[in-house]
Amino acid sequence: MKMSPRQQAAMLEAAQEQTRLDGLIARAACLPEKAELDRLEGSLRRELTGGARSKLNAADLGRDIAKLQSDISKLIAREKADRLSLGAVEDKFERRELQRDMESTRRRRLRTERKLEEYKKMQQAYAADAQRSVGAEEANKDIAEARERLAGAERDIRARIAVAETKLQERISALEGDAAKLYGKLSQANGIPVAKIDGRTCGSCFMELDVGTLHDFDALPADQVTFCPECGAMLVRPATLAVAMK
Ligand SMILES: [Zn+2]
Incomplete structure (x- = not known):
């Protein structure tokens, strides 16, 4: 030809x-501005779910802590009752029973108090996590800026595509x-x-x-x-x- x-x-x-x-x-189709926006949105989403989960966990722990505190008051009351009874009871057998009960109640109270301390520490950690979602405001600002940058990049590339399309039509x-x-x-x-x-x-x-x-x-x-x-x-x-x- x-x-x-x-x-x-x-x-x-x-x-x-x-x-x-x-x-x-x-x-x-693969603007770096789009990838950056996706990254920011993804990390905010993860942060928010993490924060929400921490809030739920903190609420659960709050209930557990209240239960432990009420257990401790009951145990303290029992120890006190045992002590008072010991002052009044003369029978040796009964006294031994009371002492045994007082001792086991004390051990249970100490165990419960240690658990309470642990739970309180966990609750503080969860509260700190939940607090992090306050940073969401900052993240939303970054996202808004990234969205603007993406819109600018899209406008720019669309304009260049339009020019290239016109040129191609002219050439054809x-x-x-x-x-x-x-x-x-x-x-x-x-x-x-x-x-x-x-x-x-x-x-x-x-x-x-x-x-x-x-x-x-x-x-x-x-x-x-x-x-x-x-x-x-x-x-x-x-x-x-x-x-x-x-
Ligand atoms: Zn070839």
Whole structure:
């Protein structure tokens, strides 16, 4: 197939503009500003759930602590009753029973008091955790700022995409009959439809062309259309580009 070097070069320019546009669209899909916003929102969510859980745990502990305190008062009352009875009872057997009960009550009270101390410490830790969610206000401010940065980045990339789309349309409408038809057909396939040869490498699939193919290409006139034997992309040879630039 023959085609004027200028039209071949125009096809190459259209393909290059398409690549630029694809790059911008890909970048728009994974803006670093979006990743940063997701990170901030995720960490706030975790913080809030953690804070809420701590509040629940602190409330549970509060009930346990009240129970322990009431147990301790009962045990103290029992010890006191035992002591008073000891003062009044003369019977040896009864006195021994009272002493035994007083001693076991004291041990239970000490155990309960130790537990109460532990629970109080845990409650303080949970309260400190729950307090952290107060930092949510600060985090919300960071999130609002990150959201603004993202909106700015999105506006910017959308504008650049719009410019690239316009340029691409201009380049495509600059293609004449056969060139337009071939470009349309090549664009249906995956990958870059038209590329340069970079040294020995196809600019579309990045495979190295064998020496025989390159040798054949060199022998062809500038208006001869050539294709990559590996990927089928149209290759605009240096000789063709040189003529197109004249
Ligand atoms: Zn190729």
